[in-house]
Amino acid sequence: MYQVIGGVKSRALRVLWALEEMALDYEHVSAPPRSDAVISFNPAGKIPVLVSGGVPITDSVAIMTYLADKHGALTFPAGTIERARQDSLTQFIVDEFDQLLWTAARHSFVLPEDKRVPEIKDSLKWEFERSQKALIPRMAEDGPFLMGDIMTIADILLAHCGGWAVAAKFPIVEPQFRDFVTMMRERPAFHRAMAA
Structure with a gap:
């Protein structure tokens, strides 16, 4: 299961939306930027953060690209x-x-x-x-x-x-x-x- 850190009134909404479109399971931690919950995964304090297999991934576009590529949804194949x-x-x-x-x-x-x-x-x-x-x-x-x-x-x-x-x-x-x-x-x- 994925963990998404960041509130819905931020770029985290993009990640949550992509996860919902792909019908993937996730846990949502609504935490503001620079909070302890965020800094523990992203020292810059920026949201969103996606935790996948214990590894934090930052930047909403990078996160959506990772999810789309991994699950073969919301994207065209690389190299096309x-x-x-x-x-x-x-x-x-x-x-x-x-x-x-x-x-x-x-x-x-x-x-x-x-x-x-x-x-x-x-x-x-x-x-x-x-x-x-x-x-x-x-x-x-x-x-x-x-x-x-x-x-x-x-x-x-x-x-x-x-x-x-x-x-x-x-x-x-x-x-x-x-x-x-x-x-x-x-x-x-x-x-x-x-x-x-």
């Missing part, structure tokens, strides 16, 4: 063109969505107050809108998911960023992106993960 496209989408989402949202969070409540630059958020929101426009041509036309009719970890990552954007008051200006986020958040596995 489809996997290259999936990995490209995953990196695009990290660079163009996750990074902007995380920077905004850092300047809202993560950094010490005297290091925050609240004005940066206007620029980040502008970039977020541009990123949505760049995303749309990359979305499959023939299926509900980013790559068509097969769901991958990239879908979970993007849907999580979409929910985070709404909570952070970042504008979702592209209807296709908004519809995608809504569709993904209606999935039963998402609701089970939120209740974890």
Whole structure:
């Protein structure tokens, strides 16, 4: 059984959601960043942490990739063109969505107050809108998911960023992106993960 450390109002939700989609057993420890429960597995104090066979794995994208590869779900096989496209989408989402949202969070409540630059958020929101426009041509036309009719970890990552954007008051200006986020958040596995 896996152990997931981190609260559902963090990137740990991505991992919990992936585990639910794959119908895998896990134990959830809802612990905040830099808590003793987290530091005992990740000295940096960051969440999420997945403990697999006593070994801690950090970073939500790395964890989802590990789980997907290990269980042959939510991914295309390594070495295929489809996997290259999936990995490209995953990196695009990290660079163009996750990074902007995380920077905004850092300047809202993560950094010490005297290091925050609240004005940066206007620029980040502008970039977020541009990123949505760049995303749309990359979305499959023939299926509900980013790559068509097969769901991958990239879908979970993007849907999580979409929910985070709404909570952070970042504008979702592209209807296709908004519809995608809504569709993904209606999935039963998402609701089970939120209740974890």
